[in-house]
Amino acid sequence: MYLQLTDEALTDLLRKNDHLALETLFNRHYKPLCQFCAVYTRDYAAAEEIIANLFIKLWDGRHGSLILNIRSYLFVSAKNLALNYNQKKKEPVDSIEDINICESKFQDRDTPFRILSSRESYAGILTVIDTLPPGQRQILLMSHIDSLDNHQISTILGISVRTVDTTLYKSIKKLRLLLKDFRRSAS
Amino acid sequence: MEDNSYKLIIAYFEKTISDEGLNQLQEWIEASPEHLSQFSETIQILEASKSYFKQQVYPEKTWSKIHAHISREDLPQLAKRQGRKWISYAAACLICCILGTALYQYRPGSSEIYQTVSNRNGQQARFTLPDSSVVYLGGGSTLKYPKNFNGKIRNVDLDGEAFFDVVHQSAHPFTVTTGDITTVVLGTSFNIKAYDTEHKVAVTVKTGKVAVMAKHNGQDQVIKYLLPDDQISINTQNGLYTFSDISANDVVSWINHDFIFYNTSLEDIATALEHHYGIAIEFTDPDLSKVRLTAKFKNITLTEAMENISILSGLAFTQNGNHLYISNNNQKGGKIMK
Numbered sequence: 427m428y429l430q431l432t433d434e435a436l437t438d439l440l441r442k443n444d445h446l447a448l449e450t451l452f453n454r455h456y457k458p459l460c461q462f463c464a465v466y467t468r469d470y471a472a473a474e475e476i477i478a479n480l481f482i483k484l485w486d487g488r489h490g491s492l493i494l495n496i497r498s499y500l501f502v503s504a505k506n507l508a509l510n511y512n513q514k515k516k517e518p519v520d521s522i523e524d525i526n527i528c529e530s531k532f533q534d535r536d537t538p539f540r541i542l543s544s545r546e547s548y549a550g551i552l553t554v555i556d557t558l559p560p561g562q563r564q565i566l567l568m569s570h571i572d573s574l575d576n577h578q579i580s581t582i583l584g585i586s587v588r589t590v591d592t593t594l595y596k597s598i599k600k601l602r603l604l605l606k607d608f609r610r611s612a613s
Numbered sequence: 614m615e616d617n618s619y620k621l622i623i624a625y626f627e628k629t630i631s632d633e634g635l636n637q638l639q640e641w642i643e644a645s646p647e648h649l650s651q652f653s654e655t656i657q658i659l660e661a662s663k664s665y666f667k668q669q670v671y672p673e674k675t676w677s678k679i680h681a682h683i684s685r686e687d688l689p690q691l692a693k694r695q696g697r698k699w700i701s702y703a704a705a706c707l708i709c710c711i712l713g714t715a716l717y718q719y720r721p722g723s724s725e726i727y728q729t730v731s732n733r734n735g736q737q738a739r740f741t742l743p744d745s746s747v748v749y750l751g752g753g754s755t756l757k758y759p760k761n762f763n764g765k766i767r768n769v770d771l772d773g774e775a776f777f778d779v780v781h782q783s784a785h786p787f788t789v790t791t792g793d794i795t796t797v798v799l800g801t802s803f804n805i806k807a808y809d810t811e812h813k814v815a816v817t818v819k820t821g822k823v824a825v826m827a828k829h830n831g832q833d834q835v836i837k838y839l840l841p842d843d844q845i846s847i848n849t850q851n852g853l854y855t856f857s858d859i860s861a862n863d864v865v866s867w868i869n870h871d872f873i874f875y876n877t878s879l880e881d882i883a884t885a886l887e888h889h890y891g892i893a894i895e896f897t898d899p900d901l902s903k904v905r906l907t908a909k910f911k912n913i914t915l916t917e918a919m920e921n922i923s924i925l926s927g928l929a930f931t932q933n934g935n936h937l938y939i940s941n942n943n944q945k946g947g948k949i950m951k
Contacts, residue, residue, distance in 0.1 A: 445683060452676060460670045470668050478675045482682045551661035569623075570663040595619040602654050 433496045440488050458573045459504050465567045466508035476507045501582045562597035626659045726760045735891020749776040749868040752888035772809045776865045778802040793828040804865045817844040819861040872910040879904045890915040897940040
């Protein structure tokens with residue numbers, strides 16, 4: 427019965443202390459939320475922990491808050507919590523130094539040749555994806571989360587749908603170039 | 614044009630492509646070998662980036678964590694409904710009878726003269742009630758009691774924190790009223806912390822036995838009998854309560870100007886310090902008040918206490934007259950990154 431209820435109906439029930447409503451919302455959104463969160467944290471265990479706390483917060487605040495769209499509320503909160511987490515880790519993921527380190531790592535150990543010729547070429551490409559500008563990387567990855575379409579990504583990130591689309595294309599274009607460079611330098 | 618081709622490839626990859634789009638894509642790929650490699654490279658990239666989410670998630674494990682949190686909040690409520698139902702009902706009836714007759718006999722003397730003792734924050738008082746029971750009244754607390762305990766019951770009203778050492782008189786139960794919560798004893802020592810503004814009543818027993826009752830639909834019902842080192846903490850807004858084992862000596866350490874905190878949130882520590890030292894403590898970020906600490910302060914000054922807290926929590930504090938601000942240390946230097 428609960429499975430057929432809309433998010434809005436469940437949010438109303440949640441305000442009436444209904445456990446099942448929380449559980450239904452949890453089951454409905456948990457996986458995409460974790461995936462979404464992991465785009466920022468790059469760490470699934472941390473992402474799962476963040477989402478657990480998010481639902482605990484949702485439950486504790488069930489009386490005080492007036493949430494109109496629980497779905498975007500959850501994703502936007504997940505994003506903020508993930509960013510807080512990254513900041514607290516004191517390893518600013520997007521700093522220039524980090525990217526330089528990454529690139530120097532490539533030259534030393536993981537030469538593109540080795541990356542691309544290895545059997546795990548996905549893992550190789552993923553490593554290259556991590557060198558993309560953060561915005562491009564996030565949108566490229568998020569576009570694969572099943573229940574998130576470009577419209578939703580645009581509302582959550584607060585940018586236009588058009589920007590989401592073009593950023594996605596740009597990221598692929600950039601990746602192709604990067605990969606091509608690596609292939610060329612390897613051969 | 615290039616954007617459009619990406620659009621088609623992505624639609625193809627996600628299997629949302631229309632027949633028309635598929636034809637378009639096919640024509641475009643066949644148009645040049647360059648296009649074919651763009652197509653295969655893009656598909657490869659999309660597959661690789663999708664594999665980022667291959668990792669398994671564990672909803673059951675996470676849910677059990679959330680569930681534990683929710684049920685921790687609800688358990689006492691359930692226990693209240695089940696538990697030893699009939700015993701508590703019987704006890705409630707009995708006490709209601711006693712109270713009923715007591716109140717009945719009490720009526721004629723309702724022209725009782727009351728005395729009120731009030732402490733400002735930072736003050737603390739020790740005094741003796743007419744029946745020679747001893748009361749320690751904490752900072753920011755008020756106790757109202759009749760000048761003579763004429764009636765069948767000895768009743769006092771409390772807002773704030775007090776430690777009672779009650780003289781045993783089996784014919785005259787001693788009751789402390791704190792809003793809707795009433796504590797009934799015959800002769801024991803116990804601590805009550807019930808600041809109106811905190812919407813929380815905590816009763817801790819040092820010696821003897823205490824009954825804690827709540828007004829429910831206009832009638833007093835026993836919530837719990839407490840024995841030494843038992844503590845009940847009741848949220849007066851939603852009626853939920855928690856029951857715990859605690860060292861009563863630690864709880865009443867405040868009467869000797871000592872503080873003992875076990876895994877206590879800074880928020881609670883701050884209110885305790887506010888009442889004791891007569892200051893106002895503010896957090897620059899409400900999240901900071903959730904930090905938990907364990908600490909013992911033996912009769913030390915506010916500055917010493919704050920310095921210790923600052924070391925333990927890693928937070929900074931600044932004092933400005935009667936106002937004390939607790940802030941995040943890191944904020945001072947500004948953020949280097951981003």
